[in-house]
Amino acid sequence: MNDIIKNARKDALTLVAFAAVFTLVMAFVYQITKAPIEKSEAEARMALFAQIIPPNIHDNDVLKDAITIAPSPLLGNKQPTIANRARLNNQPQAIILEAIAPDGYSGDIKLLIAIKYDGSVSGVRVLTHKETPGLGDYIEIAKNDWIKLFDGESLTQTNDAGWKVKKDGGKFDYMAGATITPRAVVKAVHKALQYFEANKAQLFAEGAKPNE
Amino acid sequence: MSNQYSEIALNGLWKQNPGVVQLLGLCPTLAVTTSAVNGLSLGLATALVMACANGTVSPVRKLVPDEIRVPVFILVIAALVTVIDLLIHGFALPLHKVLGIFIPLIVVNCIVLARVESFAAKSEPAPSIFDGLMMGLGLTAVLTILGGMRELVGKGTLFSGLDLALGPQFKHYVITVIPDYHGFLLAILPPGAFLGLACLVAYRNWAESHDTQSQANLSLKPDH
Numbered sequence: 001m002n003d004i005i006k007n008a009r010k011d012a013l014t015l016v017a018f019a020a021v022f023t024l025v026m027a028f029v030y031q032i033t034k035a036p037i038e039k040s041e042a043e044a045r046m047a048l049f050a051q052i053i054p055p056n057i058h059d060n061d062v063l064k065d066a067i068t069i070a071p072s073p074l075l076g077n078k079q080p081t082i083a084n085r086a087r088l089n090n091q092p093q094a095i096i097l098e099a100i101a102p103d104g105y106s107g108d109i110k111l112l113i114a115i116k117y118d119g120s121v122s123g124v125r126v127l128t129h130k131e132t133p134g135l136g137d138y139i140e141i142a143k144n145d146w147i148k149l150f151d152g153e154s155l156t157q158t159n160d161a162g163w164k165v166k167k168d169g170g171k172f173d174y175m176a177g178a179t180i181t182p183r184a185v186v187k188a189v190h191k192a193l194q195y196f197e198a199n200k201a202q203l204f205a206e207g208a209k210p211n212e
Numbered sequence: 213m214s215n216q217y218s219e220i221a222l223n224g225l226w227k228q229n230p231g232v233v234q235l236l237g238l239c240p241t242l243a244v245t246t247s248a249v250n251g252l253s254l255g256l257a258t259a260l261v262m263a264c265a266n267g268t269v270s271p272v273r274k275l276v277p278d279e280i281r282v283p284v285f286i287l288v289i290a291a292l293v294t295v296i297d298l299l300i301h302g303f304a305l306p307l308h309k310v311l312g313i314f315i316p317l318i319v320v321n322c323i324v325l326a327r328v329e330s331f332a333a334k335s336e337p338a339p340s341i342f343d344g345l346m347m348g349l350g351l352t353a354v355l356t357i358l359g360g361m362r363e364l365v366g367k368g369t370l371f372s373g374l375d376l377a378l379g380p381q382f383k384h385y386v387i388t389v390i391p392d393y394h395g396f397l398l399a400i401l402p403p404g405a406f407l408g409l410a411c412l413v414a415y416r417n418w419a420e421s422h423d424t425q426s427q428a429n430l431s432l433k434p435d436h
Contacts, residue, residue, distance in 0.1 A: 033302035
């Protein structure tokens with residue numbers, strides 16, 4: 001009986017010792033990589049922002065000028081998201097919204113949509129998607145320029161009926177073989193523009209939290 | 213001594229190759245190998261984890277009671293993978309984007325535990341590290357070849373994504389083997405991984421049996 005307890009104690013102590021040592025190792029590495037990780041994530045985000053908002057139209061730190069906005073059906077999200085704002089001499093120039101197209105071919109398509117203060121699209125990029133490689137993935141900028149079709153589009157330039165792919169009677173091109181994917185993206189961008197129109201004033205207010 | 217090392221190398225790369233002989237670690241093998249670069253990157257990350265895991269376990273093997281060796285080994289492997297994941301995330305973000313969720317998956321790759329259990333727990337540190345490295349490189353070779361095959365058949369290119377892993381200056385190393393190729397989706401989708409791996413296993417078995425036959429023919433012993 002004594003032997004069993006002795007063995008069990010030894011096993012437990014060994015396990016605890018290993019856990020303690022390796023937790024220390026991980027904590028140490030976490031500490032030294034924390035700053036580089038944050039820095040490189042911020043750089044990657046900034047590079048993405050620069051693709052959809054020309055750097056010369058703003059003079060503020062877009063990463064820092066951020067507000068948290070409540071989820072909205074028009075943005076397709078269920079969690080609060082961060083919106084970044086671009087300003088020039090403190091005048092609002094553009095905002096970057098995150099939106100989700102929930103009706104892609106396989107799951108959510110997460111989009112980053114930059115909208116200029118005048119209500120026109122500055123640029124759209126796909127953050128993540130699970131569309132079929134080789135068919136629906138032309139929405140990625142790395143694969144195709146299709147996503148640039150939205151540049152300069154607005155609710156005034158294209159009426160509601162036009163915000164569809166050509167197959168559905170709208171004005172947006174798509175590629176044979178994948179209609180569901182572009183249809184979902186067009187719809188999401190359209191709704192994001194509507195969200196922008198409805199909440200424009202609050203979105204640019206300092207630190208404000210606009211309603212749905 | 214050098215004999216022992218060459219045997220370890222031969223085992224890892226060919227005789228006991230984890231990818232096509234032991235058939236261990238199929239989860240990343242099948243999931244990641246949509247391109248040669250993906251296969252190569254994950255293979256090298258796995259080789260690094262395996263060498264570190266073997267090198268960590270071997271020196272402390274006598275401190276670990278037999279009954280709790282598996283939890284201890286898994287603890288060691290999980291900690292090492294976390295460390296490597298953090299390092300790649302911090303210092304090679306583009307690579308981290310490519311490998312994404314697959315790095316944490318190295319923890320559950322049974323080939324790592326298998327080598328720790330069957331080699332490092334019984335051997336000196338130096339051969340253990342070498343064994344982990346060689347097994348890892350054997351897996352890397354399989355992942356790279358499988359990735360290359362699927363990429364070539366599926367997309368008509370080789371080494372696409374090299375610029376993502378190493379930097380934009382490597383963009384022109386991407387080879388477009390078949391221009392204006394419309395792609396063969398089956399190769400990129402999961403079934404392509406199974407079919408490709410089956411071809412590699414078949415080739416390995418054919419080459420091995422070919423080898424033993426010619427050796428048998430050369431041998432002068434009558435009973436062979």
